Amino acid sequence: MKIYTRTGDDGTTGLFGGGRVPKSHPRIAAYGTVDELNSWLGLVRAHLLPEETELDALLQRLQGMLFDTGADLATPLDSRARTVRIEPRHVEALEQEIDRLEAQLPPLKTFILPGGAPAAAMLHVARTVCRRAERHVVKAMQQETLNPEVLRFLNRLSDLLFVLARWLNHRRHVAETPWLPEKRT
Template identity: 55%
Template sequence: MKLYTKTGDSGKTGLFGGDRVRKDHQRIDAYGTIDELNSVVGLVRCHIKDAELTDLLQTVQNRLFDLGSDLATPLNSKHADKVKRISSDDVTFLELKIDHMQSKLPELRNFILPGGHPSAAYLHLARTVCRRAERLVVTLSETEQIGDLPVIYLNRLSDFFFCFARFANQINGFTDIEWTNK
């Protein structure tokens, strides 16, 4: 099978189920940003040495693929039941990981500056791309039925990236730098 199909040369792309939409459609923008986020998470994985933590990020990447296909498949599509969608278990998984990492971190008393160890800096980048994806999915949810879980998952995932960035700094011997208003 060839990588290129030429079917998108007119500025349209296909959703799962066959519908064709413009490439600047809100749905495409939303799941395209999920794809971008997945690439950033792949970049983070390049900077993490611990196998358990890279496995954790790989799990997140798999869920991001699920979320992308979820968003690429309208709920009223004839193929809607063939797509793995984000579940409340996926949200709970993130919450458990956040709670575990947070229990090992000092209490947060102020805003912190993104940076520190390269893995932490990239996790902060993932957090901001995740927030952008969340905003796009919220916008999509105002015109398309997508369910509540994509927004909930992205909200929690952003918290996960923030907590993981702090955790990555700690395990690599870096101290978070607090924001000062001076």
């Protein structure tokens, strides 16, 4: 099988289950941004320390869930194509992970600036990409019916990525930088 098909040379792409849409379609922007997020998680994984196997395994699971999310977004709800759909259990799994990790962190008393250890800083970037994917899903949902669990999943995933950045900095003993608003004169 060749990597190129030439079918997208006209500016369209195929959806799972049939049908073609312009590559500028909001649905395509949504799952394209999910794909970008997945790549950011791969970059984070490449910057983990050898002893951070637990975090690496979690990020790998999240990457698999993001592939499922992309497949869900690429498959119209009325399609007869068989695909994985994001379900409430996926959102609940993220919530459980957030609760587990937050229990290991000092309470957050102020806004913090993104940064810290390189992998943690990348997790902050991944969080912002996740928020952009969420906005694209909202836009696509204004035009057609999508699985509403995808929106909940991305919302919760961005929260998890924030907690993971804090957790990684905490684990590596890197202090968080509080946001100090400029004083007005």
